[in-house]
Amino acid sequence: MSHKQFKSDGNIVAPYLLGLARSNPGLTVIEHDRVVYRTASSPNSGNPPKVTLVSGGGSGHEPTHAGFVGDGALDAIAAGAIFASPSTKQIFSALKAVESPKGTLIIVKNYTGDIIHFGLAAERAKAAGMNVELVAVGDDVSVGKKKGSxxxxxxxxxxxxxxxxxxxxxxxxxxxxxxxxxxxxxAANSATIAASLDHCTVPGHKSENILGPDEYEIGMGIHNESGTQKSSPLPSIPELVTKMLPLVLGNDEDHSFVEFRPEDDIVLMVNNMGGMSNLELGYAAEVISEQLIKDYNIIPKRTITGAFITALNGPGFGITLMNASKAGPDIIKYFDYPTTASGWNQQYHSAQDWKVLAKGKVPTAPPLKSARNEEPSGVKADYDTFAKILLAGIANINEVEPKVTWYDTIAGDGDCGTTLVAGGKELSEAIKNHTLRLEDAAHGIEDIAYIVEDSMGGTSGGLYSIYLSALAKGVKDSGDKELTVETFRKASKVALDALYKYTLARPGYRTLIDALQPFVDALQAGKGPREAVEAANEGAENTRKMEALVGRASYVAKEELRKLDDEGGLPDPGAIGLAALLKGMVEAAGF
Structure with missing residues (x-):
C-alpha cells in the first residue's frame, strides 16, 4: 500500500477553502480566520432570519466540515489545522459571520479540544449577547460503555x-x-463503527503507526488514532462486515448504545474514510445492506454512500446507522430535504422515489434474451466439420498459451493468453452443448462473436468480436448457398474493412493486425488457406523487431521489450495467438 504524497509544508487548509468557494457560488471565505459561511446567511444579506448552524473542527475530514455549508445544512464553519481544533477566535468569527436574531446552534464532535474551544466560544458569544446553544455529537460504538464512561x-x-x-x-x-x-x-440515536487497512498519511509528515502488510483495525477514529481491535490476516469485505455489524447494532451489552428493531425507520450511511475506491465502497454498501436484511431483518429506510467525513486518505470505511423512528417524527422528512451543500453528494429523491426500495430489493430487469439474428442466412455449413475446425483452433491456442502469456507479461498486462483460453473454453462448452448454430454459416459465426465478446473481454475480445460479426454479415451477403473457401475469402475482406473503422491499428503497429492483415491479403491474392496461414505466422514473427505504436505495449520501456533478443525479439502476443488459432483451424480443415 503506497504512502507516497506530494511535497507539502502542511499549509493547505486556507487555499482549500478558497478553492471550495471558487467552485461553489454562494460561499464567502474569511481567509485569515479560515472561516467559510453561506453568503445568504449573513446578517446583511437581507434574507428573512432563521436559526443558523455553525460547526467546524480540525481539517483532514473533508468534505466535513466546509463541504456542508449550504442551504438546508450548515451556515458557517471554522476550520482548524489538520486534525487540530480551530481556535476560539476562529469559532467566534464564524458565529459573528452568521449571527441571527433567531439564534445559532453550535454543532461539535465529541473530542476534548473541540469541546473546549467551541464551548469557550459559545460562552463568549453569550456574554456578547448572542443567543447560542451547543450540541456535541458522539456516535462511536467501538469503545464500550465501561471504558468510555x-x-x-x-x-x-x-x-x-x-x-x-x-x-x-x-x-x-x-x-x-x-x-x-x-x-x-x-446524535443520540446514531451508532458508528469504522475499520481500515491502514492509517492515513498527513501532508507534510512522515507516516506513523503503519499496520503490517497483513493487518487491519476495527474501531478506527478519524484522527489517525489506533483502532480498538487489530487483526490479521486481511479479510474480504463480507468477512469484515460480519464483524462490524454486531458492534454497530449493539449485540452485546457493553456496546449497546442504540436499539435497532426491524420495524424502525433506519438510515444507513456507508462512509469512505478517504482512500477506498468508489467501486469497493459501493460493493461494501451492498454487502452491508444484504447482511442487514438477511441476518437482522432490517431494511434501511434510506441508504447513502460516499466520502462524507474522512481521515484524509484512510483506506477504510465506516458504517453509521441512525434510528429515525426514535429520533422523531420528521427526521426522514428533514433527511430528504434538498441542500446545496457540496459534501452531501446524494441526488435529491422524494419520499415517493424511496418507496421503490421499501421491501429491501433493488429494481432489476431480466437480461436480453437474445440479440441474435433468427432469420436463416441461406448459407449452409456442415455442423461437424465446422465444430472440428473450431476445436482444432482452440487446441492450438491452449498449446501456445504459456508462451503468449509470458510475452504479454513483458509487453502488456499478462492476460492475453488466458483471455484467449477463456474464449476457447466457452466455445468448447457451446459446441459440447450444441448451442452454436453451426449448420448456418453466418449464424454460427455470429454466435461465436457473441461468446467471444462475453468471455474474452478487453481489447482483443472486442477486436475479435467486431471482426467476427462483420465476417458473419459478409458470409450472409455473399449470395452463396454454402460456406466455401471462396465465400470466406470475400467475407474476410469485408470484415477487415469493418474492423478498421474502429481501430487505428494497422500493419507495422505491432498488434494482432500484423497477423490478420497478411492472412486476409493472401486470400485476396488468390492464395490458398495454408499459404495465408504462413503469411499470418510470418507477420506475427515480424512483430519481434517492430516498435509498438498503439496498444498496451506502446507504453512499455524499450528495455523491457529487449528481454527476448536471444529469441529474435519480443513478438506481439496477440499476433502470435491469432496465428496459432488460424493454423489450427486451417490444418483441421485439410487444406
Whole structure:
C-alpha cells in the first residue's frame, strides 16, 4: 500500500477553502480566520432570519466540515489545522459571520479540544449577547460503555447526519430549542463503527503507526488514532462486515448504545474514510445492506454512500446507522430535504422515489434474451466439420498459451493468453452443448462473436468480436448457398474493412493486425488457406523487431521489450495467438 504524497509544508487548509468557494457560488471565505459561511446567511444579506448552524473542527475530514455549508445544512464553519481544533477566535468569527436574531446552534464532535474551544466560544458569544446553544455529537460504538464512561463516544459519521437533518429543520423555520432537540435526537440515536487497512498519511509528515502488510483495525477514529481491535490476516469485505455489524447494532451489552428493531425507520450511511475506491465502497454498501436484511431483518429506510467525513486518505470505511423512528417524527422528512451543500453528494429523491426500495430489493430487469439474428442466412455449413475446425483452433491456442502469456507479461498486462483460453473454453462448452448454430454459416459465426465478446473481454475480445460479426454479415451477403473457401475469402475482406473503422491499428503497429492483415491479403491474392496461414505466422514473427505504436505495449520501456533478443525479439502476443488459432483451424480443415 503506497504512502507516497506530494511535497507539502502542511499549509493547505486556507487555499482549500478558497478553492471550495471558487467552485461553489454562494460561499464567502474569511481567509485569515479560515472561516467559510453561506453568503445568504449573513446578517446583511437581507434574507428573512432563521436559526443558523455553525460547526467546524480540525481539517483532514473533508468534505466535513466546509463541504456542508449550504442551504438546508450548515451556515458557517471554522476550520482548524489538520486534525487540530480551530481556535476560539476562529469559532467566534464564524458565529459573528452568521449571527441571527433567531439564534445559532453550535454543532461539535465529541473530542476534548473541540469541546473546549467551541464551548469557550459559545460562552463568549453569550456574554456578547448572542443567543447560542451547543450540541456535541458522539456516535462511536467501538469503545464500550465501561471504558468510555467518562469521555463518552467520539463523534464520527453521525456528525454529517446532524449537519444535514438539523440544517433542514432550521430551514423549515423551527426555533433554536427545537433545532437543538432535533440535533441531539439524531446524535443520540446514531451508532458508528469504522475499520481500515491502514492509517492515513498527513501532508507534510512522515507516516506513523503503519499496520503490517497483513493487518487491519476495527474501531478506527478519524484522527489517525489506533483502532480498538487489530487483526490479521486481511479479510474480504463480507468477512469484515460480519464483524462490524454486531458492534454497530449493539449485540452485546457493553456496546449497546442504540436499539435497532426491524420495524424502525433506519438510515444507513456507508462512509469512505478517504482512500477506498468508489467501486469497493459501493460493493461494501451492498454487502452491508444484504447482511442487514438477511441476518437482522432490517431494511434501511434510506441508504447513502460516499466520502462524507474522512481521515484524509484512510483506506477504510465506516458504517453509521441512525434510528429515525426514535429520533422523531420528521427526521426522514428533514433527511430528504434538498441542500446545496457540496459534501452531501446524494441526488435529491422524494419520499415517493424511496418507496421503490421499501421491501429491501433493488429494481432489476431480466437480461436480453437474445440479440441474435433468427432469420436463416441461406448459407449452409456442415455442423461437424465446422465444430472440428473450431476445436482444432482452440487446441492450438491452449498449446501456445504459456508462451503468449509470458510475452504479454513483458509487453502488456499478462492476460492475453488466458483471455484467449477463456474464449476457447466457452466455445468448447457451446459446441459440447450444441448451442452454436453451426449448420448456418453466418449464424454460427455470429454466435461465436457473441461468446467471444462475453468471455474474452478487453481489447482483443472486442477486436475479435467486431471482426467476427462483420465476417458473419459478409458470409450472409455473399449470395452463396454454402460456406466455401471462396465465400470466406470475400467475407474476410469485408470484415477487415469493418474492423478498421474502429481501430487505428494497422500493419507495422505491432498488434494482432500484423497477423490478420497478411492472412486476409493472401486470400485476396488468390492464395490458398495454408499459404495465408504462413503469411499470418510470418507477420506475427515480424512483430519481434517492430516498435509498438498503439496498444498496451506502446507504453512499455524499450528495455523491457529487449528481454527476448536471444529469441529474435519480443513478438506481439496477440499476433502470435491469432496465428496459432488460424493454423489450427486451417490444418483441421485439410487444406
Amino acid at each position: 467518562l469521555v463518552g463516544r467520539r463523534g464520527l459519521g453521525a456528525t454529517v447526519l446532524v449537519h444535514k437533518i438539523s440544517g433542514a429543520a432550521a430551514a423549515h423555520g423551527l426555533e433554536l430549542p427545537e433545532v437543538a432537540h432535533v440535533a441531539r435526537a439524531v
